[in-house]
Amino acid sequence: MTKLGEGAMPELVVSDTVDAVATVRIDRPPFNAFDTALRIELGEVVRAISDDEGVRAVVITGGATAFAAGADLKALSVMEYEQISVWNRALQRVFNDIAALPMPVIAAVNGVALGGGMELALAADFRVLADDAVLALPEVQLGIVPGAGGMQRLRRLVGVSKAKEILMSGRRLDAREALSIGVAEHVVAAADVVTHAQALASQFAAGPRFALQAIKESIDLGADSPLATGLAMDKNLLAGLFATDDRKVGINSFFDHGLGKARFGTTPE
Incomplete structure (x- = not known):
């Protein structure tokens, strides 16, 4: 087990790495407000x-009753234009850094994920929800809007009209609806959320590191690109993977043992 950030001694974020899976837990009770x-x-x-080559997949989670409940409204309520612009830009940058991590990221959501908490979950590649989880972007009910990526990432997941309906109402989504509209990929019992997410992360961690990274880059960067641009990117990503040991391991294993038997991260024979 490796503790990340030991020099900084984090008090509000705890992160451990086990078998190439980093589990990041937000710990600012009672609601993990930002x-x-x-x-x-x-x-x-x-x-x-991002800089740790030993990490191959990431799980982000919070507490049993709150994944994260958005921004600290007491702090925000006294801000003016200049202050909120700087503060929100910094928070958006952190969520963008999570989205840009060069490995699969899974949000394991128990309890509520409201406002910035839902924006954090949307920054992950996948979301595993407790069956009693509740998600919302309720900022419109305060006379404001989500500013850390929620509007853009929600639209890319659920489409224009559904995103507008959710954002303009500020209503809550239960786990069943989140699954049905594509906001979540898995819904499990509350007690199993983190272990389920870690099991998924372990599967990714055992996969071909650079191929997974290439898939993430293609989907994320190509989402709003013209088809021709995306195809050119995919061509170059494929060509680049032919310089990796994982390509040799994967193809050699296919000839020797059949598809799906490769042990990536090993030295090619």
Whole structure:
């Protein structure tokens, strides 16, 4: 087990790596509301993970009753234009860094994920929800909007009209609806959320590192690109993978043992 960020001694974000899976837990009870300190610590942990070649997949989670409940409204309520612009830009940058991590990222969501908490979950590649989880972007009910990526990422998951309906109403989504509209990929019992997410992460961690990274880059960067641009990117990504040991391991294993038997991360025979 490897503790990330030991030099900084994080108090609000705890991160451990076991068998190439980093589990990042937000720990600012009772609701894991984002303030400046939490945002800074989460950013530091994410940067450490990005630079750690031993991490092959990431799970982000919170507490049993709250994944994260958005921004600390007491802190935000006294901000003016200049302050909120700087603060929100910094939070958006942390969530963008999570989305850009060069490995699969899974949000394991128990309890509520409201406002910035849902935006954090949307920054992951996949979401595993407790069967009693509740998600919402309720900012419109405060006379504001989500500013850390929620509007753009939700639209890309559920489409234009559904995103507008959810955002303009600020209503809550239960786990069943989130699964049905594509906001979540898995719904499990609350007690199993983190272990289920870690099991999925372990499967990814055993896969071909650079091929998984290439898939993530193609989907994320090609989402709003013209088809010709995306196809050119895919061609170059494929060609680049032919320089990796994983390509040799995968193809050699196919000839020797059949499809799906490769042990990636090993030295090619």
